[in-house]
Amino acid sequence: MAIHIRLKQFDGPLDLLLHLIGKAKIDIKDIFVSEITEQFIAVVSGAPDFDLDAASEFVAMAALLVEIKSRALLPKPPKTDEEEDPEQVLIARLTAYKQFKESAQTMSSFEQTALQLYAKLPEEIPLPPPTLEIDGLTLDALWLALRRIAERRPKEEREVDYRLRNIRRDCYTVEGCMEVIQSRLSIGEATFDELFCDVPGREEVVTLFIALLELLKLGKAYVTQGAAFDRIILHPGRRQGFGLE
Amino acid sequence: MDLNEAPHAIEAILFVSGESVGVPELAQALGLSEMETMHAVEALQKEYESQTRGIALKRYGDHLKLETRVEYAPYVERLLQPVQRQSLSQAAMETLAVIAYHQPTTKGDVEQVRGVKCDYSVQSLLHKGLIQEVGRKEALGRPILYATTDKFLEHFGISDVRELPPLPVLHSAAPDDEPPLTP
C-alpha cells in the first residue's frame, strides 16, 4: 500500500494515527490487530520531509508502537496492580484525542457562524479633558496632617547635633546692601566700583552683587555701559524707553 | 439615571463603542449598579428579540456587544466589505478545545492530550486574547493555568462556555460488545 503523506499535514503522531485508523475503517481499540503500526512506521520512515527535530514525536510514537507489538508476541508476565498496560494507555489517549478533535470541529462550525456576525467600527469621539476626583479630602484629614507636622518637628530638632563650633556673624546681608545701594543712588548716578570699599572681601563682593541684581529685577535701578570693559554706571529707577526689556 | 431610560442609553453606548463593553464599565458610565444594568440589558435584549431586528444585543460572558443578525449577513457582505475576523488553524482550534473543556488547565495537559508541543499555539491564543493566564497549578514546577476569555465566547458567538456541546461519547477502552456489569 503506497502512502503519500507529508508529516507536516498532521498535528502530531496521534493525529496521524487517527488518520490511518479512519482510512482503515477500524475501531480505535482494534489498532493492534491491524496493520496500523506498519503503516505508521512506513509513513514516518518514508516521509520526504523527515526532519528529526520536527518528527521526534513521530519517532517516539513509532518506538512505542513497536514495543507494544513485540510485547504481544511474548508470554504475558503476571500483571501487577500499578503497572499500566501501554496498549490500553495508548488507546485511551487516542480516544481522548479523538474527542477533542471532534469538539474542535464543532467549535469550527460555531466559529463560522460567529464570523458572519458583523459589528461596526467604534466612533471617533472628541473627549473633554479627563475629570479627576480626589478622595479623602476632609477637614479632619487636613487637621491631622497639621498635627503630624507639629508632632514631628520637636523630635527632629532633638536630633540636631549640638557640638560647639565657631560661627562668624554675617557682616553683609542682601537686604542691608540693597539699602546701601539705594541710599547711594538717591543722590544720583554711581559707578559700580565705588560701591565697594578699598579692599573688598569675597563676602562683600558677592552680597553687594546679589543686592544689585535684586534691585535691577525689582526695577529700582538700572545699569549702562559705554562700551565693553567700560565703567558700569548705576542709575536709580527703571530704565525708560528701552524697547524689549 | 432613570431606570426606564437605561436600556436606550445602553443601546447608544454599545452603538458608539462598536466593540464589546464590560458590564462593570457600563454600570459605571450609567451610574447604576451592575444588577440594575443587567436588568436594563435584559429589557433591551427582549425588545430586540420581539421584533426581528437587524441587530442583536449579544452577551459574551461579562461583555456586551451589538452585532448584526446572521440572516442579514449576505446583504451586509454584498454592499460593504466588513472586516473579516480570521478563523483559527486546526492546531490552534484543538489546543483551544482542550483548554475550553478542561479549564483551568496547563500547557502540559494540552500537550498530553494532543501528543505534540503546544508552545506556539498557546502563545498565539494568548496573543489573540482567546485564553488568559489565571494562576498557577500547585504542582511540580507550578505550571501556569490557562482559561478561556470573554473574547473566546465572542469568537464563537456563545454567551457561556456551557453552551459548547458536551464532549462526544466514544466507545473507548471498554469494548461495547461486553455487557456492562450489573449487580
Place this chain on the structure above:
Amino acid sequence: MDLNEAPHAIEAILFVSGESVGVPELAQALGLSEMETMHAVEALQKEYESQTRGIALKRYGDHLKLETRVEYAPYVERLLQPVQRQSLSQAAMETLAVIAYHQPTTKGDVEQVRGVKCDYSVQSLLHKGLIQEVGRKEALGRPILYATTDKFLEHFGISDVRELPPLPVLHSAAPDDEPPLTP
C-alpha cells in the same frame, strides 16, 4: 427579498457601515427597486420614532445614516473617559494643610514648616487644582505665592477658608514649660 424583512436588512447594513449609505446602493444590495427600498426605509423610520430608541435613523437627501441620540452622549463620554479617583498622599495633604492655614504663602515657607522639600507635592496640588499661584512675594527671589482655590473649598465642603478648624496646639520648637529667655 421579502419586503417584510427589508427594514431590518437595512438596519443591519446601516449599522455595519457606520457612515451614510445611498438609497440606490441599498436597493441594489437588497435586490429591490428604489421605490420598495424607500418604503422599507420609511417603515424602519416609523419603528425608530415610535420608541425612544438610543439610536435614530437620519435621512440626508437620499442618504441614510444611523446615529446615536444626543441626549445619551454624556453616558458615552463617561464610558470612554471614566472619572479617575485618586486620594492625596500624606505629603501632599501636609503641604495643602500648611498652605491652607498660611495662605498666601511660598513653597519656601511650606518647606520651612514641613522640614522637607515640597516641589513635588506643590506641583501635584497645582495640577489637581487645589492650590493656585496668586502673585509673588516682595522678597529675595520674588518667590511665588500660593493660595487655595474654590475647588479646594468645594472638596472640603466649606464656603470660606475661615471655616477651617482652628490650628491644633503645637508643641512647637519652644517648649512651653520653659520660660522664654528675657534679657
